[in-house]
Amino acid sequence: MNLVVITYLGYLVVGTLLTVWVAETLGRSGQVLLADAWPQAGALAKSQVHLLKVGYYLLTLGCLVLTIPTNKPVSVARDSIALFANKTGVQLLNLGWLLFCYLFVLYRIRRRAVRDGLQPLMVT
Amino acid sequence: MDYTVGTYTAYLALSIALTIWVAQTLHGNGRLFLVNVFGGKAQLADSVNHLLRVGFYLINLGFVSTALRLGYQVHDLRGSIEALSGKLGAVLLVLGCMHIFNLMVFGVIRRRTSVAPTASLTAKFGEGPPPPFAADDDRQPAAGC
Secondary structure (H helix, E strand, O other), X not given: OOHHHHHHHHHHHHHHHHHHHHXXXXXXXXXXXXXXXXXXXXXXXXXXXXXXXXHHHHHHHHHHHHOOOOOOOOOXXXXXXXHHHHHHHHHHHHHHHHHHHHHHHHHXXXXXXXXXXXXXXXXX | OOHHHHHHHHHHHHHHHHHHHHHHHHHHHHHHHHXXXXXXXXXXXXXXXXXXXXXXXXXXXXXXXXXXXXXXXXXXXXXXHXXXXXXXXXXXXXXXXXXXXXXXXXXXXXXXXXXXXXXXXXXXXXXXXOOOOOOOOOOOOOOOO
């Protein structure tokens, strides 16, 4: 197993951990936001946030996996660290801007629910 | 078994597992969402949910198998990881885009069939501003879904 494969695997592990952490944080906070807008339907808020979270996972993990390959030579530890930092940085930026998109979507769902008084039906 | 066959096998195993996981998650969590979209008609929601799952499987498994071919030989672990990343990344992004498109479509359906404000909310937030789409009001309850 050479240096470049180790770099790839390290990037994959660190990027996945970061993604899981951000997505779970988004899920927890988003549920509070929606449960507040739909006080009578906590289960619906939970399932809606879960659906949104699955989309977040798919898009961010897709970006993570797609950005693995490199054509730069990796022969010493310095190259490896530079490559790892570069790729992790790109993944952090992806996570960040997609997080803001999701916050905007959650805010819109909430605003619409509060402004128009649109409440989910009472379902079990 | 050379690296190319290994890559194909890993790609198929990972993408099929991923497709099944996403489809089951959506089936489980989407039910409540769909019941709400279709105005509380649970039977309708269940049948749409089932149809959606079948469609999801067909499109994704079709995409996974048509995108299998690499077109070049893989000779080492590095090449294998790189080939796998391109293929799997595409599968993940296609799954994600399809999922978000589905959610948007159902959001639109739900907005068109939403119920009127409940008494408790009117008490909480007052009468509120007039509906923004008063002129071309398409929010009739249960308008042909």
